[in-house]
Amino acid sequence: MEKVQVFAPASVANVGPGYDTFGFAIERLGDIITLTKRNDSKLNILKSEGADLPTNPEKNVATVAIKALLDSLESEQGFDVHIKKLFKPGSGLGSSASSASGAVYAANKLLGEPYRDEELLEFALEGEALASGMIHADNVAPSLLGGFQAVRSYEPLELFRIPTPEDLRVLIIFPDVEVKTSEAKGLVPKELSVKDAREQWGNVGALIHAMHAEDYKLMRHAITDRIAEPVRKKLIPHYGQVKQYALDHGAVGFNISGSGPSMFALFRSADAAKACMTEVEKIYQKADLRVLLNLSRINPNGCQVI
Structure with a gap:
């Protein structure tokens, strides 16, 4: 694969009492991330849709997350990155988490899936930390993995999934x-x-x-x-x-x-x-x-x- 397009859902964090602990994914709102392989090592951010996002790869959560993944693999692969926002940043719906999660998920696909989805969480969290100033997984985990996720521990990072009623x-x-x-x-x-x-x-x-x-x-x-x-x-x-x-x-x-x-x-x-x-x-x-x-x-x- 030379190119892949990924939908990364928006999410609801905290869910009342679960501050920085609970989060669930929702439908329709989210990011569409398109990643294309380059012939060099550059991470190039194309003009985004739906929001004015940083084009400096050191200041964009998507490329910061991808860089963490590439560094772990000692890979020099470069990518063109296009982000289409289906909801506005600053909404409380995990905008940065959607970008970071979708970006590492897409990069992992183009690199031949060296990591399981759960293992991508630590790289997505690097991007999320850029946006919020600290690591918290209550948006990243549901955006990456879906469903209603709970963070049992941050050190070490440990999650579990909470079942939800079908008619909710x-x-x-x-x-x-x-x-x-x-x-x-x-x-x-x-x-x-x-x-x-x-x-x-x-x-x-x-x-x-x-x-x-x-x-x-x-x-x-x-x-x-x-x-x-x-x-x-x-x-x-x-x-x-x-x-x-x-x-x-x-x-x-x-x-x-x-x-x-x-x-x-x-x-x-x-x-x-x-x-x-x-x-x-x-x-x-x-x-x-x-x-x-x-x-x-x-x-x-x-x-x-x-």
Whole structure:
């Protein structure tokens, strides 16, 4: 193969109580990464679509991730890299993770698959670290591997997959404002009270059980966050109003997606989610603010050749 095109899905991180620990992939939104082999060792970034991304290979998460992969193999292979964004960076949907994951997945394919998909995670994390200033796998893992992923440990890196109900639907609500990951992380408290920590741990366990048992009542209570939501919700226009409406009209969970401003609402049926979409649109129309809405399942697939 001389050329490959890969879809790398967007993802929802934290999922309420799982700060830097939980994340799941979604459908339709993501990156389309096209990689073409070169006859030299250069990593060349072509003009991107959908966003104005850095063309310096040392400042683009995709090429930083590819470089980490090439260095591990002591390879001098060069690539032309084209990135098409199907959603805006700064959305809270793991933009940098999609680029990094899709890039290493594509490079691995063109190099003859020297690594298993799970082994590509450490290289994708190098790209993610460039964007956020630290290594965290809650977006990278679901984008690369699909499904609902949980990070048990960072040293050593260890993941496990949480099963999710077949009928669960995810509504993404993305008001057209930008929240930078670094800024949002700066708002998060450095210390927690024992009371808040205890509640957070309880909700982590409850959410895992609720997904296994398809216990939607427990799920609704478990998707509660004592760490990031209280400080980050101030950055999201009409957050409280939208959350209350969704929970009053069938949502079995609602919270901020990653750093925001995107929000996610979980529903037991597509019909309930569609009814909510109509009203949410009205809320933002009255505020003269554009909103992107995306309804999907939790995507069981990570990066895939298309």
